[in-house]
Amino acid sequence: MVFLFEIIKYIILGLIQGITEVLPVSSSGHVAFVQEVFKFDIDNSVFFLIILNLGSMIAVFYYLRKDIIEMLRDFLKYVFQKNREKIVVKSFCYIRNVIIGIIPLFIFGYFLNLLIYPFYESNPLIMIGIGSLATATILYVIRNVTNSNINKEFTGKDSFFIGIVQIISILPGLSRLGVTTAAGLHRKLSMDSALKFTFIMFIPISIGAIFQQVITAEFNPEQIVTSFDFTNVLHYIYYLSAFAVSIVTTYFALKWVFIWFRRGKLGFFYIYNFIFGFAALIIGIRG
Numbered sequence: 060m061v062f063l064f065e066i067i068k069y070i071i072l073g074l075i076q077g078i079t080e081v082l083p084v085s086s087s088g089h090v091a092f093v094q095e096v097f098k099f100d101i102d103n104s105v106f107f108l109i110i111l112n113l114g115s116m117i118a119v120f121y122y123l124r125k126d127i128i129e130m131l132r133d134f135l136k137y138v139f140q141k142n143r144e145k146i147v148v149k150s151f152c153y154i155r156n157v158i159i160g161i162i163p164l165f166i167f168g169y170f171l172n173l174l175i176y177p178f179y180e181s182n183p184l185i186m187i188g189i190g191s192l193a194t195a196t197i198l199y200v201i202r203n204v205t206n207s208n209i210n211k212e213f214t215g216k217d218s219f220f221i222g223i224v225q226i227i228s229i230l231p232g233l234s235r236l237g238v239t240t241a242a243g244l245h246r247k248l249s250m251d252s253a254l255k256f257t258f259i260m261f262i263p264i265s266i267g268a269i270f271q272q273v274i275t276a277e278f279n280p281e282q283i284v285t286s287f288d289f290t291n292v293l294h295y296i297y298y299l300s301a302f303a304v305s306i307v308t309t310y311f312a313l314k315w316v317f318i319w320f321r322r323g324k325l326g327f328f329y330i331y332n333f334i335f336g337f338a339a340l341i342i343g344i345r346g
Contacts (some may be wrong), residue, residue: 062293066300076111077308081119081197081236081258081316083328084335088187088232092339095184104286112300114305116265119258122313127259130154150192156218160260163222164229165267171229179231186341190232191336197234197241198329213256217246221256232336234263238284239330240320250320258313 075093079086120127133150136142179186224242228235238256243253273283288294319325 062103064324065293065297069295069301070304073111073114073304074308075116076301077118077305077310078312080305080309081261081313083161083237083240083316084152084332085187085190085194085232085234087198088190090337091183092187092193092335095210097340098201104200105275105283106285106287107270107298107301110302111305111338112265112269113277114302115309116262118263118306118309122310123255123258126255127262136344146326156213156215157256157260157263159215159218160222160225160256161263161267163219164225164264167226168229169271171226175230182343184339185233186233186343187231188338188343190230191332191339193336194234194237195329195336198332199236201241201244202323202325202329213248213252213264217243218246218256225260228252234332235264236316244341249319250282254317254320262313 072090072206075089076086079089130150130153133142133147134154136149137147160255175186219244221239225235225290227233228238232269236254238252240250240256243256244250248256319328
């Protein structure tokens with residue numbers, strides 16, 4: 060009975076991670092909400108968080124693998140072979156723009172997180188509620204411009220603008236997808252271009268987040284793997300279950316998010332964020 064409960068718990072955590080990571084809702088906000096409201100005993104060890112994050116990252120890479128591999132190949136041709144064909148230069152500029160887009164988050168995100176963490180620690184649901192309401196507002200504002208932009212070409216200025224705006228996605232409950240997509244649409248980029256750029260940035264950002272978690276744990280294996288028992292076979296089953304579910308659900312959620320955004324069907328997401336945000340806010344204030 061204990062085994063069944065535990066494996067269901069880890070599967071649920073994998074589902075939450077996989078579904079919410081690539082949808083315009085906050086993955087961390089939902090995990091914290093479940094933990095606070097239902098008093099769910101959640102494994103918050105660095106190792107487990109890395110496992111979940113890695114699962115989503117693998118799914119995103121697999122979904123966009125053709126574009127990513129082609130761009131990386133052309134990038135290397137540009138740098139090492141001095142190839143200046145149009146398609147090669149285009150790939151080089153795209154990767155350069157990805158780097159430009161993530162630099163502001165890497166520089167300022169850490170310090171912003173230090174500022175908001177003390178308040179979040181004492182008022183998690185209030186912070187999550189405010190962030191979700193902000194996400195709902197953003198999605199509501201962009202609901203009518205999802206199909207009006209046709210520009211597919213990124214510039215360094217576009218990337219820098221998206222990168223600067225992306226910093227606020229550090230706030231708990233605020234969706235990075237919603238923030239960056241809205242920023243891209245504001246720069247008159249097409250929906251597909253804004254979405255693809257957001258998810259390609261997700262990969263280096265996830266790697267950075269994993270590295271930050273390891274740094275926070277001071278590279279100490281005992282702090283990183285606090286809840287995992289290497290001598291217990293069941294722990295391998297729990298973690299592998301969450302990891303596999305995270306990969307599968309992220310992949311299928313990613314497929315659907317492109318379909319929904321292309322069709323401009325954002326109504327469900329901003330309504331859901333409004334409801335979720337108000338629920339978290341009310342529970343947090345009463346609590």
